[in-house]
Amino acid sequence: xxxxxxxxxxxxxxxxxxxxxxxxxxxxxxxxxxxxxxxxxxxxxxxxxxxxxxxxxxxxxxxxxxxxxxxxxxxxxxxxxxxxxxxxxxxxxxxxxxxxxxxxxxxxxxxxxx
Amino acid sequence: xxxxxxxxxxxxxxxxxxxxxxxxxxxxxxxxxxxxxxxxxxxxxxxxxxxxxxxxxxxxxxxxxxxxxxxxxxxxxxxxxxxxxxxxxxxxxxxxxxxxxxxxxxxxxxxxxxx
Numbered sequence: 001x002x003x004x005x006x007x008x009x010x011x012x013x014x015x016x017x018x019x020x021x022x023x024x025x026x027x028x029x030x031x032x033x034x035x036x037x038x039x040x041x042x043x044x045x046x047x048x049x050x051x052x053x054x055x056x057x058x059x060x061x062x063x064x065x066x067x068x069x070x071x072x073x074x075x076x077x078x079x080x081x082x083x084x085x086x087x088x089x090x091x092x093x094x095x096x097x098x099x100x101x102x103x104x105x106x107x108x109x110x111x112x113x114x
Numbered sequence: 115x116x117x118x119x120x121x122x123x124x125x126x127x128x129x130x131x132x133x134x135x136x137x138x139x140x141x142x143x144x145x146x147x148x149x150x151x152x153x154x155x156x157x158x159x160x161x162x163x164x165x166x167x168x169x170x171x172x173x174x175x176x177x178x179x180x181x182x183x184x185x186x187x188x189x190x191x192x193x194x195x196x197x198x199x200x201x202x203x204x205x206x207x208x209x210x211x212x213x214x215x216x217x218x219x220x221x222x223x224x225x226x227x228x229x
Contacts, residue, residue, distance in 0.1 A: 006156075034215045043118070043204055043220025044157070089156060093214030100147055100212045101170045104157040 003027045004092055006105035014113055019077040021108050023090035026071065030092040034102070035064060035075050038087045047088075048075070080112045116141065118207050118221035126227045132193040135224045139186050139207030143219070146188040148180060151202040151223070160203075163188055164211035195228045202226075 005024045013019045023033075031052040036044035050057040050064045050073065057064050063076045077084055087109050091102040119138040127133050139146050147170075148160040159172035163182035180190040186207075192199055203224045208217040 004156075009154075032214055041222060043206070043222050045220070046215070046218065049216070091157075091215060094159075100145060100162040100208065100214070101159045101172070102147075102149075102157070102215045102218075103159070104149075106154055106156040 002106075003030075004090060004103050004105040006088075006090060006108050008108050009106070010109040010111070012111045012113065013080050015082055016079045019075075019080045019084065019110055019112065021075040021077075021088050021090075021110065023073045023075075023105050024071060025073075025092060027092070028071065032093055033064070033066065033073055034091045034093075035062075036089045036091060036104075037084075038089065038107070044089060077110075080110075082112045082114050085110055085112050118205055118219050120203075120205050120221035120224050122224060123222065124225045124227075126229060127195050129195055129197060129228055131195050132191065133195060133226060134189055134191050135203055135205075135226070137188045137190075137205030137207070137221060139188070139205075140219055143207035143209050144186050145208045145211040145213075146182055146186065147206045147208075147218070148188070148190050149204045149206065150174075151204060152200075157204065160190065162211060169211055192226075197228050200226060200228045 034049040035047040038044040066073045087107045089107045091104045094101040145164045147162040149157040161180045162170040166182045182188045205221045206218040
């Protein structure tokens with residue numbers, strides 16, 4: 001049972017444009033979400049998070065939006081840069097933030113073309 | 115400060131063999147979690163350890179086991195390897211357990227290939 005889903009395996013955008021990565025979840029008990037970025041041959045690194053009490057969180061070029069009624073979140077990168085090319089994972093802690101287990105989506109490969 | 119160190123980086127094993135992977139967390143971090151990454155499956159949780167105790171276990175068969183030592187270093191073991199065990203195994207350390215991913219620092223992983 002895939003509780004966190006990223007239905008787009010890949011996304012290609014032009015440098016300077018907006019990248020929108022999507023994530024859907026099925027467990028309404030999830031109350032916190034994280035996005036990680038992963039370069040080849042490296043471990044994932046934390047990018048941005050959002051609590052379910054918010055519908056938006058911004059950090060520089062990165063904004064995450066949460067639509068609880070649709071059980072959907074999205075990561076917007078504006079403007080996109082070639083260095084943003086990586087695999088992006090959304091994730092949610094099981095049992096709220098009191099547990100260390102993260103449930104991840106399958107990942108979306110973002111390619112930003114110069 | 116030194117990051118999370120996973121050894122070895124690459125490993126090739128034959129079906130039926132067993133393998134041990136090692137993870138040294140960031141100094142001062144006491145919690146270690148393990149994840150398996152396979153194409154199309156994302157990262158799947160294996161275990162979480164704190165103070166030499168397993169706090170959480172994912173939905174993997176008993177062939178997958180782990181432990182944590184008093185210095186917080188952790189090992190995971192996979193016995194009777196199957197082709198489907200080929201994956202990138204990632205270790206994440208955090209200062210304390212159960213932080214919901216916050217404070218997680220991942221290592222670069224061990225790429226296991228089973229032939």
